[in-house]
Amino acid sequence: MKVRRYLRAATACGLAVMASGCGLADAPLIDPAGPQALAERNLLLTALALMMVVVIPVFAMTFFFVLRYRSSNSKARYDPDWSYSGLVDTVIWVVPALIVIALGILLWNATHKLDPYKQLHTQEEALEVQVVAQDWKWLFIYPEQGVASVNELAFPSDRPLSLRITSDTVMNSFHIPALAGQIYAMAGMQTRLNLLADAPGTFTGRNVQYSGDGFFGQHFKAIAQTGEDFDDWVEQARKAPDSLDSDSYKALAKPSSNHPVTYYADVKENLFQDIIAKYAARPDSQAAHTQISSESVEESRNAR
Numbered sequence: 262m263k264v265r266r267y268l269r270a271a272t273a274c275g276l277a278v279m280a281s282g283c284g285l286a287d288a289p290l291i292d293p294a295g296p297q298a299l300a301e302r303n304l305l306l307t308a309l310a311l312m313m314v315v316v317i318p319v320f321a322m323t324f325f326f327v328l329r330y331r332s333s334n335s336k337a338r339y340d341p342d343w344s345y346s347g348l349v350d351t352v353i354w355v356v357p358a359l360i361v362i363a364l365g366i367l368l369w370n371a372t373h374k375l376d377p378y379k380q381l382h383t384q385e386e387a388l389e390v391q392v393v394a395q396d397w398k399w400l401f402i403y404p405e406q407g408v409a410s411v412n413e414l415a416f417p418s419d420r421p422l423s424l425r426i427t428s429d430t431v432m433n434s435f436h437i438p439a440l441a442g443q444i445y446a447m448a449g450m451q452t453r454l455n456l457l458a459d460a461p462g463t464f465t466g467r468n469v470q471y472s473g474d475g476f477f478g479q480h481f482k483a484i485a486q487t488g489e490d491f492d493d494w495v496e497q498a499r500k501a502p503d504s505l506d507s508d509s510y511k512a513l514a515k516p517s518s519n520h521p522v523t524y525y526a527d528v529k530e531n532l533f534q535d536i537i538a539k540y541a542a543r544p545d546s547q548a549a550h551t552q553i554s555s556e557s558v559e560e561s562r563n564a565r
Contacts, residue, residue: 262431289439289465294485295373295458297441311360311367377444378453379422387423387455388416391533394426394433394446394468396516397475402505402528408498409505409525411513414466415494418485425469426452428537429514434470436481443469449540458485475518482522498524505529 273328293299330337356531392414402409416422426435428446436443441456458464467480486494501524504508509525510532529535 276543279339294460294462294464295440295456296381297377297438297456300371300375301442304367304375305365308364310400312362314360315357344461375442377442377455379455381421381455381457383421383457385417385420387421389423389425390414390416390425392424392435392446392514393533393536394428394430394435394472395514396430397468397472397479397518398520399435399466399468399479399481400513403495403498404528406495406498407528408501409528410498411523412481412520413484413522414481415484415486415491416458417488417491418461419488420457421457425533426454427533427537432470433468433472433479436469437464437466439464440483443471449537451537456469459491461485461487473516473517478519499526499564501526505532518538 287296290302290305293302328334339424387538389404391404393400393402398412399414400409400411401414424435424444426444426446427450428448430448432448433446434443435446435454437456438460439462441454444452444454462485464483464485465480466483468476472479484494503523504527505513505525506527506529510529513523
């Protein structure tokens with residue numbers, strides 16, 4: 262008896278230790294910091310609850326059958342000739358079918374509502390930032406402010422953020438779990454992601470698509486600030502000693518892992534469009550540049 266008591270105590274302690282490591286309150290997917298991530302979290306929990314309608318009864322009936330029809334239970338009815346029940350057959354097919362239909366309607370509506378390309382409608386105009394995935398770092402270009410940063414994305418928390426994303430290497434996946442869902446970054450193409458932070462804070466973003474040897478170090482800080490702090494951040498970037506022209510960009514684009522945060526005081530005009538255009542298979546690069554710069558063509562190329 263003492264052995265069983267010790268085993269139960271050890272099991273309880275082990276479960277407590279494992280549960281203490283879960284830290285759900287610290288998980289950005291469960292504790293989001295923006296309206297998009299919150300809606301996605303609620304969608305995930307709603308879908309989970311719907312699926313539990315099937316999962317929980319299955320586990321409950323498994324334990325019930327094992328207990329009731331064990332060999333030592335002589336009170337259970339022995340019915341070897343039973344072969345079919347219309348009621349059981351109806352339940353096991355109709356209930357999952359209703360759940361699949363409900364999930365389909367739910368996901369259809371949520372997919373359109375949470376479209377990452379959809380602009381957020383607020384009183385503030387969205388801040389546009391161009392994002393370039395490299396080996397193995399993230400370049401953020403601020404066309405309105407004329408500055409750029411590596412592995413640090415700063416923005417005002419009370420203003421929507423509109424990201425234009427591409428890759429200058431293999432396919433990457435841009436993700437800030439606390440603020441929005443992931444979106445792919447692909448060479449020669451542009452994807453979009455619109456998000457908003459509820460309040461100032463620092464969040465982790467990274468590439469969630471394996472991209473080679475330096476993948477483990479390809480992460481960045483997304484810093485939501487007050488408007489005044491963001492203005493100070495821009496002024497700090499403008500005082501940086503480096504500029505991002507064609508030569509310095511080529512040097513930056515070379516593979517490097519765990520790249521330190523770097524600011525650029527000035528950025529070559531249309532650098533983002535040039536990065537996309539160099540993957541366009543057209544003999545006339547100027548024509549390709551013009552076409553890619555066109556908003557209508559840009560949206561059609563990225564239509565999903």
